[in-house]
Amino acid sequence: MNTMKQTIAVMAVAIVGLVFADTARAQVTTEEATAIAQKAAAAATSGLGLGPSQSVDGSAYVSSYSPGNGTEDWDRYWDCGGGTHITGGWFTAGNWNSATFNSDDIFSNPDLFPGWVTANGNPGGSWYWYPGNSTTITAEAGATVEFAFIGVNNNPPQGEMILSWGDDTSPFSLRTSSEGGVYMHHDSPPNDSAVYKMDMGDYNVFRLVREPNATKVDLYVNGGLSPALSLPLTGCSLPWCDGGNLNHLGAASSKYEAAWDYIAMTSGAETPISREISAAIGGSAGGADGAAGADGAAGADGAAGADGAAGADGTAGADGTAGAQGPQGKAGADGPAGADAPCAPCATVTNVVFEALCKLTSPTSLQEALDCGGVLANLALLGVNPCDGTTSDCYDTVMADLSTLVAEKLAD
Ligand SMILES: [Ca+2]
Numbered sequence: 001m002n003t004m005k006q007t008i009a010v011m012a013v014a015i016v017g018l019v020f021a022d023t024a025r026a027q028v029t030t031e032e033a034t035a036i037a038q039k040a041a042a043a044a045t046s047g048l049g050l051g052p053s054q055s056v057d058g059s060a061y062v063s064s065y066s067p068g069n070g071t072e073d074w075d076r077y078w079d080c081g082g083g084t085h086i087t088g089g090w091f092t093a094g095n096w097n098s099a100t101f102n103s104d105d106i107f108s109n110p111d112l113f114p115g116w117v118t119a120n121g122n123p124g125g126s127w128y129w130y131p132g133n134s135t136t137i138t139a140e141a142g143a144t145v146e147f148a149f150i151g152v153n154n155n156p157p158q159g160e161m162i163l164s165w166g167d168d169t170s171p172f173s174l175r176t177s178s179e180g181g182v183y184m185h186h187d188s189p190p191n192d193s194a195v196y197k198m199d200m201g202d203y204n205v206f207r208l209v210r211e212p213n214a215t216k217v218d219l220y221v222n223g224g225l226s227p228a229l230s231l232p233l234t235g236c237s238l239p240w241c242d243g244g245n246l247n248h249l250g251a252a253s254s255k256y257e258a259a260w261d262y263i264a265m266t267s268g269a270e271t272p273i274s275r276e277i278s279a280a281i282g283g284s285a286g287g288a289d290g291a292a293g294a295d296g297a298a299g300a301d302g303a304a305g306a307d308g309a310a311g312a313d314g315t316a317g318a319d320g321t322a323g324a325q326g327p328q329g330k331a332g333a334d335g336p337a338g339a340d341a342p343c344a345p346c347a348t349v350t351n352v353v354f355e356a357l358c359k360l361t362s363p364t365s366l367q368e369a370l371d372c373g374g375v376l377a378n379l380a381l382l383g384v385n386p387c388d389g390t391t392s393d394c395y396d397t398v399m400a401d402l403s404t405l406v407a408e409k410l411a412d
Pocket residue numbers: 079080081114115116260261262
């Protein structure tokens with residue numbers, strides 16, 4: 001039963017995926033695609049500690065970004081606590097005294113912030129790492145450095161070192177800009193990148209990546225997926241390519257007052273994008289395959305998808321069948337009055353009645369003839385338009401004349 005449910009769940013996911021993919025190809029606009037990408041990036045980075053807003057407990061500083069140091073497998077990581085850069089951290093050289101760095105401090109708060117160190121702004125102090133012959137940081141393998149600090153303000157001195165880094169082929173440095181921001185510098189051949197302007201007084205995360213055999217180094221800031229700056233690494237010549245410049249990492253010049261949170265480094269290029277891809281497919285490359293795990297329980301149903309975009313208009317449909325006959329219409333208005341029928345002279349009516357009387361009957365008395373003649377006169381006058389007087393007048397005239405004519409006939 002469990003297998004059945006799993007199968008159904010997998011099929012449902014596959015169908016939804018197919019529908020979505022088809023919709024995406026056909027309908028998604030640039031704005032929608034941008035929104036989807038931003039959402040995906042936010043979702044992907046949230047698990048890396050690059051989500052927004054981390055307050056520094058007890059301090060006045062609130063960062064716009066939180067560091068990703070806790071989730072990565074760094075070769076070297078120091079949280080800036082537990083001693084000096086050498087006794088607590090992984091650096092091997094450099095100056096540290098009470099004038100240059102203060103442990104457990106964010107600026108003027110004495111020893112209230114374990115895991116932080118403040119560079120006091122006095123000259124002379126930096127942290128250096130010299131791996132000697134055991135370096136794993138090579139141009140061939142690529143490498144990544146990440147660190148975070150809060151600057152005392154956004155008015156840093158011009159050109160102070162934040163980080164100085166050389167693999168086995170070329171050195172460069174990341175420096176402060178008096179414009180408010182940072183830039184990258186290469187000594188040989190001499191070259192400066194553009195200035196990336198940012199609020200140096202905020203909590204900022206810097207990530208430098210040298211991809212394998214790359215001819216440039218990229219700076220990513222605050223979890224951004226695209227480089228904020230790039231600097232070509234086109235070559236190296238003496239005196240910049242001796243042992244003091246190659247194969248080293250220098251950091252945290254005390255000439256720029258800043259409170260440092262952590263610094264980490266690893267062999268291999270770990271761009272923000274490659275980190276996300278790695279996380280999405282289930283972790284780091286390399287090791288042998290593990291044994292197959294037991295089947296997981298069937299997942300819960302996914303949420304219903306959003307409505308799709310409106311479709312295009314369809315083609316016109318075929319004509320419908322004829323409708324039923326409608327109800328009978330209203331009676332029409334009366335027509336105009338007709339023309340008068342032609343009139344009939346009463347004398348003509350009298351002659352018709354008399355001839356009919358003679359043919360139909362053989363009266364033996366005047367009264368008998370007039371009784372019968374009255375019936376015939378009424379018949380004859382039906383529908384007749386008398387030329388003189390009314391129908392009743394014409395009837396009287398007809399009966400009077402008929403009386404005369406019948407009397408003369410009887411007298412014959
Ligand atoms: Ca820290």
